[in-house]
Amino acid sequence: MTLQDVLHLGPFNLPVRYVVFVLSIAVGYGVMSAVLLRRPELRRRTGNRLITALLLFILVWKLEPLAASLLVGIFGGRLDWSSIFLQIFVPGGNLAAFLGGIAATAYLGAGLFVSKIENRPDAPLGPEGADQSGGPPAARLPLAQSSLALAAAIAPALLVYIAASLLLTPHITVGGGSPPTGVRPVIGTSVGDLAPGFDADALSSGRLSLTGKPGKVIVLNFWATWCPPCRAELPDLVRFSETQQTSRIEVWAVDMTSSESSVGAVEKFARANHLRFPVLLDRTGTVAAAYKVTAVPTTYVISSDGMITAKQVGAMSPSWLRSRVTATLR
Numbered sequence: 001m002t003l004q005d006v007l008h009l010g011p012f013n014l015p016v017r018y019v020v021f022v023l024s025i026a027v028g029y030g031v032m033s034a035v036l037l038r039r040p041e042l043r044r045r046t047g048n049r050l051i052t053a054l055l056l057f058i059l060v061w062k063l064e065p066l067a068a069s070l071l072v073g074i075f076g077g078r079l080d081w082s083s084i085f086l087q088i089f090v091p092g093g094n095l096a097a098f099l100g101g102i103a104a105t106a107y108l109g110a111g112l113f114v115s116k117i118e119n120r121p122d123a124p125l126g127p128e129g130a131d132q133s134g135g136p137p138a139a140r141l142p143l144a145q146s147s148l149a150l151a152a153a154i155a156p157a158l159l160v161y162i163a164a165s166l167l168l169t170p171h172i173t174v175g176g177g178s179p180p181t182g183v184r185p186v187i188g189t190s191v192g193d194l195a196p197g198f199d200a201d202a203l204s205s206g207r208l209s210l211t212g213k214p215g216k217v218i219v220l221n222f223w224a225t226w227c228p229p230c231r232a233e234l235p236d237l238v239r240f241s242e243t244q245q246t247s248r249i250e251v252w253a254v255d256m257t258s259s260e261s262s263v264g265a266v267e268k269f270a271r272a273n274h275l276r277f278p279v280l281l282d283r284t285g286t287v288a289a290a291y292k293v294t295a296v297p298t299t300y301v302i303s304s305d306g307m308i309t310a311k312q313v314g315a316m317s318p319s320w321l322r323s324r325v326t327a328t329l330r
Contacts, residue, residue, distance in 0.1 A: 015313070016168065020160075020161060023160065023164070024156075024157040024160040025054065027156050027160045028153040028154060028156045028157030028158075028160070029047065029050065029153055029157075031152055031153065031156040032046060032047070032050070032152045032153035033047070035152045039145075042145060042149055045146075046149040046150060049107075049108060049111045050108075052107065054104070056103050056107055057101065057103065058100070059100075060096065060099050061092035061096045061097055061099075061100040062096075063092075064092045064099060064100075065087040065088075065091075065092060065093075065317065065318075066087040066088055066090075068087075068318075069087045086229075086232035087232055089229035089315050090229070090232050090236070090317060091314070091316070091317050093318060093320055094317075094323070096317070108150060112146055115142075115143050115146040189292045189300075189308065190308065190311070191308055191309060191310060191311055192307065192308065193308050194307060195218075195220075195302045196290040197209070197210055197211040197212070198210055198286070198287045198290055200280040200281060200283075201281045202252075202278045203266070203278075203279040205279075208252065208278055208280060210252075210302070210306075213304060213305050213306045214302065214304060216248050216250055216304050217248055217250070217303060217304060217328050217329060218251075218300075218301075218302040219249070219250070219251045219300075219301055219325065220254060220291075220301075221252070221298075222282075222288055222293045222296050222297060223255060223256070224256040224259055224260060224296050225255070225260060225266060225269045227297065229315040230315075232315055233297060234273055234275070235273075236318045236321065237251055237253070238273070240321055240322070240325075241276065241277045248329060249325060250277065251277040252277065253275060253279045254280045254282050254288070255279055255280065255281055255282060256282055256285070256293075256296060257282050257283045258283060258285040259285075263281060266281065295313055295314065297315055298311075298313050298314075299311070299312045299316050299321075301328055309324065309327070310324035310328070
């Protein structure tokens with residue numbers, strides 16, 4: 001299991017990395033609450049700050065793709081509001097996480113600065129009065145105590161997240177086109193497996209097949225015209241395909257044709273959205289079944305040796321796509 005793997009809970013698909021993130025936050029909050037058990041006012045104020053910082057991180061992380069799409073539309077001279085608002089389905093990438101981390105850290109830092117000002121001898125006493133445990137007034141919590149309270153939550157959360165990430169990291173990582181010496185690869189749909197072979201009709205491209213060693217990196221994206229997250233990430237796939245000035249990479253979009261109203265609808269959608277890469281028609285669902293697609297979009301990155309080097313269930317961020325393909329090319 002890798003941090004790109006997904007837990008299938010009935011009709012829901014929950015990325016493992018989200019579970020690890022939530023678990024680490026819960027552990028950090030629990031440790032902080034235990035440490036400050038006898039300081040209810042400090043615990044309450046620290047908890048409020050942490051929750052607000054977490055919400056700020058999630059907001060920035062989630063809205064970054066929408067903001068990026070808006071900027072691309074403005075500077076590209078083509079604003080498509082329906083496409084822009086669909087970006088809400090796209091998860092934030094590394095840049096979004098970095099910006100969210102900066103925003104959350106800045107908020108927590110500002111809170112500590114306020115604590116320092118409130119702790120001045122001439123600062124007015126807050127309306128809540130003294131702490132119930134007999135500690136300092138609620139409005140005059142010392143900076144050192146506020147800092148240690150935050151550290152009591154953040155440090156355990158980071159340790160749990162890092163430890164879980166290391167434990168879940170597979171032996172075969174992104175970028176390895178071949179399995180370790182002595183290990184015979186098997187055909188499957190996990191990272192490190194040989195990609196299942198198939199052949200299917202493609203719009204304007206005849207019939208395409210994937211067997212053995214394709215000789216180039218294949219980005220295999222399963223999608224459908226009725227799927228909002230699929231439509232949200234397609235502009236990124238188009239831009240990625242257009243910016244690749246190399247014959248070593250190809251994008252193949254496998255349409256779930258068995259769930260579409262007609263092939264004509266797929267052709268019309270492909271023309272309207274400028275899909276110049278091959279659009280394969282999975283008329284009977286056999287290709288999706290071979291790749292165990294339980295939700296769309298689902299994306300695989302396949303090396304030139306035919307090995308699966310990355311997998312994403314759900315919409316992918318542009319940074320995820322670039323980083324996985326770049327690592328596979330090495």
